[in-house]
Amino acid sequence: MTAVAEQAGAWLAEFSAQAKQEKWIQALREAAFDRFSKLGFPTTRDEEWRFTNVAPIARTNWKTQPASGGPIPEAAEQHLGKHAPETAFSALNTAFLDHVHYVEIPRGTVRETPIEITYDAGHAEGAAHHPRTLIVVGAHAQCTVVETYRGQGKYLTNAVTEIVAGEGAVIDHYKVQLESPEAYHVAMLQASLGRNANFSSHSISLGAALARNDAGAILSVGTEATLNGLYIVNGSQHIDNHTVLDHAKPNGASHEVYKGILDGKSSAVFNGRIIVRQDAQKTDSKQTNKNLVLSDNATINTKPELQIHADDVRCTHGATIGQLDSESMFYLRSRGIPKREARSLLIYAFAQDIVDRIKVPSLRESLERQLFEKFHEHGN
Amino acid sequence: MALLEIKDLHATVGGREILRGISLTVNAGEVHAIMGPNGSGKSTLAQVLAGRDLYAITRGSVTYDGQDLLDLDPEERAQAGVFLAFQYPVEIPGVSNMYFLKAALNTVRKAQGLPELDAMDFLDLVRDKMTAMKMDQTLLNRPVNTGFSGGEKKRNEIFQMAVLEPRLAILDETDSGLDIDALKLVSAGVNSMRSPQRSMIVVTHYQRLLSEIVPDFVHVLAEGRIVKSGGKELALELEAGGYAALGIKDEAEAVAR
Numbered sequence: 269m270t271a272v273a274e275q276a277g278a279w280l281a282e283f284s285a286q287a288k289q290e291k292w293i294q295a296l297r298e299a300a301f302d303r304f305s306k307l308g309f310p311t312t313r314d315e316e317w318r319f320t321n322v323a324p325i326a327r328t329n330w331k332t333q334p335a336s337g338g339p340i341p342e343a344a345e346q347h348l349g350k351h352a353p354e355t356a357f358s359a360l361n362t363a364f365l366d367h368v369h370y371v372e373i374p375r376g377t378v379r380e381t382p383i384e385i386t387y388d389a390g391h392a393e394g395a396a397h398h399p400r401t402l403i404v405v406g407a408h409a410q411c412t413v414v415e416t417y418r419g420q421g422k423y424l425t426n427a428v429t430e431i432v433a434g435e436g437a438v439i440d441h442y443k444v445q446l447e448s449p450e451a452y453h454v455a456m457l458q459a460s461l462g463r464n465a466n467f468s469s470h471s472i473s474l475g476a477a478l479a480r481n482d483a484g485a486i487l488s489v490g491t492e493a494t495l496n497g498l499y500i501v502n503g504s505q506h507i508d509n510h511t512v513l514d515h516a517k518p519n520g521a522s523h524e525v526y527k528g529i530l531d532g533k534s535s536a537v538f539n540g541r542i543i544v545r546q547d548a549q550k551t552d553s554k555q556t557n558k559n560l561v562l563s564d565n566a567t568i569n570t571k572p573e574l575q576i577h578a579d580d581v582r583c584t585h586g587a588t589i590g591q592l593d594s595e596s597m598f599y600l601r602s603r604g605i606p607k608r609e610a611r612s613l614l615i616y617a618f619a620q621d622i623v624d625r626i627k628v629p630s631l632r633e634s635l636e637r638q639l640f641e642k643f644h645e646h647g648n
Numbered sequence: 649m650a651l652l653e654i655k656d657l658h659a660t661v662g663g664r665e666i667l668r669g670i671s672l673t674v675n676a677g678e679v680h681a682i683m684g685p686n687g688s689g690k691s692t693l694a695q696v697l698a699g700r701d702l703y704a705i706t707r708g709s710v711t712y713d714g715q716d717l718l719d720l721d722p723e724e725r726a727q728a729g730v731f732l733a734f735q736y737p738v739e740i741p742g743v744s745n746m747y748f749l750k751a752a753l754n755t756v757r758k759a760q761g762l763p764e765l766d767a768m769d770f771l772d773l774v775r776d777k778m779t780a781m782k783m784d785q786t787l788l789n790r791p792v793n794t795g796f797s798g799g800e801k802k803r804n805e806i807f808q809m810a811v812l813e814p815r816l817a818i819l820d821e822t823d824s825g826l827d828i829d830a831l832k833l834v835s836a837g838v839n840s841m842r843s844p845q846r847s848m849i850v851v852t853h854y855q856r857l858l859s860e861i862v863p864d865f866v867h868v869l870a871e872g873r874i875v876k877s878g879g880k881e882l883a884l885e886l887e888a889g890g891y892a893a894l895g896i897k898d899e900a901e902a903v904a905r
Contacts, residue, residue, distance in 0.1 A: 598722060600752075603812065604723050607721065614742075614743070
């Protein structure tokens with residue numbers, strides 16, 4: 269047997285043991301499992317996974333857990349599985365479709381209160397979770413969604429979130445990844461954005477032994493998309509952020525700022541792809557990736573990937589990798605601020621602008637608290 | 649007793665000796681000017697006294713208020729009352745001036761056995777001092793020195809000094825980059841802080857600052873050594889004859905930097 273067939277075989281029993289679902293769901297599941305069986309888990313020979321080795325996920329026999337959320341409503345049929353690109357992981361998620369967190373905001377409705385979705389893996393050693401979220405926002409409707417991922421022990425979270433925004437919709441999306449230090453976290457976020465829609469994604473990654481985020485958005489005419497990210501890794505943690513901003517139509521704008529703080533023997537990957545299609549004239553796109561490396565043993569691989577097929581566009585990108593500025597340290601200390609505190613202050617300052625952009629006060633405050641504790645812990 | 653006693657101080661950076669045997673005694677309440685051409689070691693001396701670890705001390709001693717200053721971390725020196733007004737104040741985006749200065753003041757106060765100030769008390773304290781330096785209060789909410797003009801940065805240094813009330817203030821080329829109005833303002837701020845308990849070391853290339861902040865003593869530094877010491881009239885002598893009159897080469901800035 270090939271490695272791929274072996275992997276699919278290990279999941280087959282789990283897949284077949286599932287209770288049957290409605291016909292359309294069953295069809296989705298089967299097509300997805302078929303796809304997964306053909307693809308198999310990626311290896312570091314795949315360009316998209318060059319720096320992220322998922323062999324530890326591939327060779328573990330995970331025990332699939334029932335998904336959290338509610339039964340899949342009929343209304344979901346139009347969008348479920350229609351937006352997320354089919355990768356081995358997203359296919360596997362779809363193969364285990366069972367429950368979803370389904371958010372639907374009717375046209376013209378403004379939801380003031382943030383919708384909070386928590387995926388808590390609990391404490392089931394060796395469990396595989398396939399959280400699925402579908403957010404459908406009607407024309408000129410507005411909402412804020414906060415997805416939080418947490419758990420204890422060693423488990424796999426393989427999440428897929430699909431977002432569909434109608435014309436002029438405004439969506440503020442937060443993903444807070446606080447998985448356990450032993451956990452594996454793979455997540456795909458894909459947004460299909462309508463004309464003049466405004467989408468902001470904030471991705472905060474603090475946990476997991478290995479985490480891979482794929483965040484993508486397809487923009488229409490006059491769409492504005494913002495991707496903000498903050499990743500903080502220590503010890504032997506590995507975090508990989510792949511983003512794709514696909515400007516399909518004219519007059520779209522995208523702003524992307526991802527910041528990383530690396531300590532210990534941790535490693536991080538940032539790959540930001542920006543596609544400007546032939547039709548997408550007057551696109552305005554700006555991408556920034558900044559990394560603060562606190563240890564000699566941490567590794568960062570950062571790469572912008574611009575694919576521009578239109579001629580009247582403005583696209584800028586920049587990546588930096590730096591250490592704590594010794595002059596800033598000396599300046600703070602020369603005013604009486606102890607070394608440890610000066611260090612925390614500078615690390616915190618580095619992350620500040622991403623935190624400041626979080627518009628949900630309770631989330632911002634809890635994050636500020638967590639960062640504060642984390643940096644004090646780092647500062648010894 | 650001397651507040652500061654520097655004896656035969658030698659310091660190197662990257663194996664190059666910058667300070668080559670400096671001895672200087674500063675008593676409480678005295679203002680000493682250190683003059684010298686670029687590359688003479690003035691700024692190095694200022695940074696070494698504040699504890700910059702870029703420099704290796706290869707010989708000599710510095711005693712401050714009876715303790716070995718070189719043995720203290722920069723923050724311990726600040727807590728003991730040493731203050732350096734930087735020649736090039738550092739921009740720190742993401743840290744507000746207010747948070748920074750309040751944290752600094754409270755650690756210094758704590759070290760002196762004084763109670764910490766809350767935000768309200770702190771604001772009361774800084775308000776007058778900002779007005780004196782003609783600084784807009786909105787500067788408090790801006791990140792430290794970020795986007796400040798050259799003059800604003802220098803005023804911010806003296807404002808910090810006024811808030812922290814050091815016993816030994818070292819002013820490193822505080823006059824550089826200031827126009828005459830800003831120079832007068834900054835000097836007035838410094839002069840208002842002169843007291844029998846507070847000593848100052850004013851490092852400068854030019855005499856014009858010393859017309860505003862009149863020193864008790866002037867020392868001329870060349871090639872890492874004090875080559876001449878005298879009263880305030882020495883600064884005027886230098887102004888008239890230049891460093892060359894003392895047989896000192898005033899290296900072109902480009903060479904020194």
